[in-house]
Amino acid sequence: MLAQFYIGQIIYHKRFDYRGVIVGIDAVFSHSENWYESMASSRPPKDKPWYNILVDQSLQSTYVAERNLLPNKDNRQINHPFLGDYFDKYDGQRYYLKQKPH
Numbered sequence: 001m002l003a004q005f006y007i008g009q010i011i012y013h014k015r016f017d018y019r020g021v022i023v024g025i026d027a028v029f030s031h032s033e034n035w036y037e038s039m040a041s042s043r044p045p046k047d048k049p050w051y052n053i054l055v056d057q058s059l060q061s062t063y064v065a066e067r068n069l070l071p072n073k074d075n076r077q078i079n080h081p082f083l084g085d086y087f088d089k090y091d092g093q094r095y096y097l098k099q100k101p102h
Contacts, residue, residue: 024052
């Protein structure tokens with residue numbers, strides 16, 4: 001299954017009305033069954049991509065099913081304290097992962 005979104009992309013969560021940036025992608029759901037039962041109230045499909053997201057203007061990170069996300073039209077930078085742990089560049093459209101030293 002190909003992911004619709006990419007790491008560094010700013011997204012919009014359509015159910016919970018927030019912006020964020022993708023920091024990780026799982027091709028299929030990879031959290032526990034307990035997590036799914038307690039957190040995934042809309043019961044999104046487990047066999048489609050899920051995303052790790054830093055939430056804008058928050059200390060939170062979330063794990064979100066692809067069907068709840070939309071590309072974000074607002075290109076303002078994300079404000080999250082861990083943004084610099086993942087990315088070192090923003091070009092006005094997307095963030096770029098830090099390059100690991102060899």
